[in-house]
Amino acid sequence: MIIVREVAQLRQAIAERRQFGADGAKAEQGSAAIRPHTVGFVPTMGYLHEGHASLMQKAREMADTVVLSIFVNPIQFGPNEDLDSYPRDEARDLEVARREGVDIVFLPTVAEMYPQPTRTKIRVSALTDRLCGASRPGHFDGVTTVVAKLFNMVGPDLAFFGMKDAQQVAVLQQMVTDLNMNVTIVPCPIVREADGLALSSRNVYLSAEQREQALVLSQSLRKVREVSEDDVQNTFTIRQLYQMVETTITSSPLADIDYIEILTFPSLEPLLPEQRLSDVEEDIIVALAVKFGNTRLIDNIRIQKGEVLLHV
Numbered sequence: 001m002i003i004v005r006e007v008a009q010l011r012q013a014i015a016e017r018r019q020f021g022a023d024g025a026k027a028e029q030g031s032a033a034i035r036p037h038t039v040g041f042v043p044t045m046g047y048l049h050e051g052h053a054s055l056m057q058k059a060r061e062m063a064d065t066v067v068l069s070i071f072v073n074p075i076q077f078g079p080n081e082d083l084d085s086y087p088r089d090e091a092r093d094l095e096v097a098r099r100e101g102v103d104i105v106f107l108p109t110v111a112e113m114y115p116q117p118t119r120t121k122i123r124v125s126a127l128t129d130r131l132c133g134a135s136r137p138g139h140f141d142g143v144t145t146v147v148a149k150l151f152n153m154v155g156p157d158l159a160f161f162g163m164k165d166a167q168q169v170a171v172l173q174q175m176v177t178d179l180n181m182n183v184t185i186v187p188c189p190i191v192r193e194a195d196g197l198a199l200s201s202r203n204v205y206l207s208a209e210q211r212e213q214a215l216v217l218s219q220s221l222r223k224v225r226e227v228s229e230d231d232v233q234n235t236f237t238i239r240q241l242y243q244m245v246e247t248t249i250t251s252s253p254l255a256d257i258d259y260i261e262i263l264t265f266p267s268l269e270p271l272l273p274e275q276r277l278s279d280v281e282e283d284i285i286v287a288l289a290v291k292f293g294n295t296r297l298i299d300n301i302r303i304q305k306g307e308v309l310l311h312v
């Protein structure tokens with residue numbers, strides 16, 4: 001596994017893999033045996049868990065070369081957010097990357113990523129003013145800007161993102177399409193603990209009691225799944241679905257709801273409260289952001305025309 005900290009080294013390492021392949025043998029021009037060498041990219045902010053591991057596994061399955069980036073991106077954190085305390089463990093992250101068969105790890109410093117004050121921002125409109133975008137102004141501008149920069153550095157064919165950040169997936173898909181970026185976004189399922197809690201680097205902040213009560217998120221989404229799978233109950237309206245989720249979450253005294261939203265996916269348009277689940281023709285996402293103490297957790301479930309794609 002190659003570990004690089006500078007953009008020039010990263011570009012060189014990827015160019016060599018594209019030219020010589022994994023075994024270092026130079027591709028012969030025009031050879032029928034040679035198919036294009038694909039680069040799969042997993043961008044992360046580190047403190048890797050099994051959710052990240054599942055992205056690396058998918059990348060390993062689909063691409064010839066797997067590139068992982070670990071960079072806690074300051075421009076996607078608000079002034080009162082957890083940038084300074086965001087958990088970091090480089091040695092452990094490198095072990096996970098090695099275990100998952102990553103080829104190249106990119107570990108830039110802030111100065112390497114932002115050598116001069118950034119005057120160019122990538123901003124996806126509309127999709128970013130709701131859900132997490134409403135409570136974290138500027139967050140998605142930071143995400144799209146850094147991901148666009150990373151795409152320019154890595155030049156991936158495929159890029160892997162977890163559906164736990166479903167809005168991030170929708171926003172990045174929009175950016176890639178709008179800007180004709182030559183990369184395919186591969187959304188990957190949410191990975192959960194055995195008791196249902198969606199994996200997140202921020203779960204380490206939870207006390208034992210908060211951790212226990214945070215299970216109301218996945219429990220409420222499990223109820224959504226049951227309702228959406230049940231043909232008879234598909235007469236459920238969006239309002240009833242909302243109330244069911246809200247009742248489950250407020251059963252936890254420690255839960256402080258930031259939002260419960262039921263929207264179309266990936267266009268993230270609101271649905272009418274009296275609309276019946278069965279009448280909605282697009283995919284639906286039920287998305288949650290709930291604080292336990294200072295820790296803000298997100299989770300979601302996507303319903304695709306009655307069929308639930310993601311596992312709760």
Ligand code: PAF
Binds near residue numbers: 043073143146147
């Ligand atoms: O999902 C994340 O970890 C981050 O938002 C990303 C995509 C690595 C950009 O910093």
